[in-house]
Amino acid sequence: MPLKVYYPRPKIGLYPREVDKQAWDLLQAALDPEIEFMIAPEIPDPADYHVLITGWPTKEQIEASPDLHTLVIPWAGLTESTREILQEYPQLNIHNLHHNAVPTAETALMLLFAAAKCILPIERKFRGHDWRPRYGPNPALLLSGKTMLILGYGAIGQQVGRVCQAMGLNILAIRRNPDAPALEDLQAEVHPPDALHKLLPFANVLMVTVPLTDETRGLIGKRELDLMPENSILVNVGRGPVVDQEALYKALKEGKLHSAGIDVWYNYPPDEDSRAHTPPADFPFYELDNVVMSPHRGGGASEVELLRMSHLAELLNAAVHGEPIPNKVDLKVGY
Incomplete structure (x- = not known):
């Protein structure tokens, strides 16, 4: 069964175009063929994704897909506002990326x-x-x-x-x-x-x-x-x-x-x-x-998007193969 993944992000994003393209190509090459990856700023139609990737999930994004079971926050930790929203959705599995x-x-x-x-x-x-x-x-x-x-x-x-x-x-x-x-x-x-x-x-x-x-x-x-x-x-x-x-x-x-x-x-x-x-x-x-x-730039580097996409591919491949997904977040303690 395909694993459908939604990443609500503009394709250029916050990084230089060439870096994002290189990272996107790396992700596409590393993903299992059974993974359908959608990247767009708007919720797809039909909204039938299983995995949502974002650090700031909205109620609309969470509730749009009845098949959603996993949220991936594409960095370590989660914001207080995100933690508050997720208290309303205890059925979701939440995972971090530790690429940085x-x-x-x-x-x-x-x-x-x-x-x-x-x-x-x-x-x-x-x-x-x-x-x-x-x-x-x-x-x-x-x-x-x-x-x-x-x-x-x-x-x-x-x-x-x-x-x-x-x-x-x-x-x-x-x-x-x-x-x-x-x-x-x-x-x-x-x-x-x-x-x-x-x-x-x-x-x-x-x-x-x-x-x-x-x-x-x-x-x-x-x-x-x-x-x-x-x-x-x-x-x-x-x-x-x-x-x-x-x-x-x-x-x-x-x-x-x-x-x-x-x-x-x-x-x-x-x-x-x-x-x-x-x-x-x-x-x-x-x-x-x-x-x-230092102005909170410790996790950054010119290669950080490549690292992020490499770690994301590992996590999603584990999910589609039914293996334990790394970096599970405990909402009670906040990480």
């Missing part, structure tokens, strides 16, 4: 290294031909031999852990299900969420990769930052509000933390006109030399 785990992990590592080596203020001075930082006290931290605590040991966290373990860091991790499968070559010590306060005093690096849920909002505040060792580093590629912004700002400004690398924020531009002048937080992180700032 490697790009996000690479961004996390970039932020970590740049923060640990204090490269940005030094680079700014050197652009003015100022060599003096080479001859003064060196504030860079050595990472090898230190301990990293990964808060959220999913696809992103494991990719980060794999690289850092190879560099000589000891890896601790917190995961909702500590016994869930992980990369075979990792030797991390994995703990449940209630071990957070016990582990923070060992965390020379706190790597935040968890999604934002009711349980993770404000999970890292003043108390948690105070538990970390002096001269430690925090990197956040999960969601901004997982870390209390005031507590983080004060810990950085007062020198409790050595540095931070942040890709996810607290305020976002509400429209296109605001993109050139929206402060990302309520506190002036931009004034601090010990912060590396």
Whole structure:
């Protein structure tokens, strides 16, 4: 029986035409012949699709097809508005794509290294031909031999852990299900969420990769930052509000933390006109030399659409063959 899939998206989309075409060709070549794939901004007629692919499903899209049984959100996690809508449709199976785990992990590592080596203020001075930082006290931290605590040991966290373990860091991790499968070559010590306060005093690096849920909002505040060792580093590629912004700002400004690398924020531009002048937080992180700032672009890369379509093909092929579909979302916890 054919598997009918509807992807409500313009064929050009938000990416350059040549990238989208290449990704679309890859998807078509990788899909099982039994999969009928429809891509269009409007609901098809007849609306008899089994799988809907979108991060912002509408009630119309969900209710149009009586055959709909699966929603695929084409990234990791889901928005709060989507979560609220889906509470009305408990019969739906919901799955994510984790295609951007490697790009996000690479961004996390970039932020970590740049923060640990204090490269940005030094680079700014050197652009003015100022060599003096080479001859003064060196504030860079050595990472090898230190301990990293990964808060959220999913696809992103494991990719980060794999690289850092190879560099000589000891890896601790917190995961909702500590016994869930992980990369075979990792030797991390994995703990449940209630071990957070016990582990923070060992965390020379706190790597935040968890999604934002009711349980993770404000999970890292003043108390948690105070538990970390002096001269430690925090990197956040999960969601901004997982870390209390005031507590983080004060810990950085007062020198409790050595540095931070942040890709996810607290305020976002509400429209296109605001993109050139929206402060990302309520506190002036931009004034601090010990912060590396990135405008939530960690999961992106020039090849990201190719990765997305490759992972989408794997997921849909599993569905049409009756195999377990990866990355099932638990609406109760939000990921």
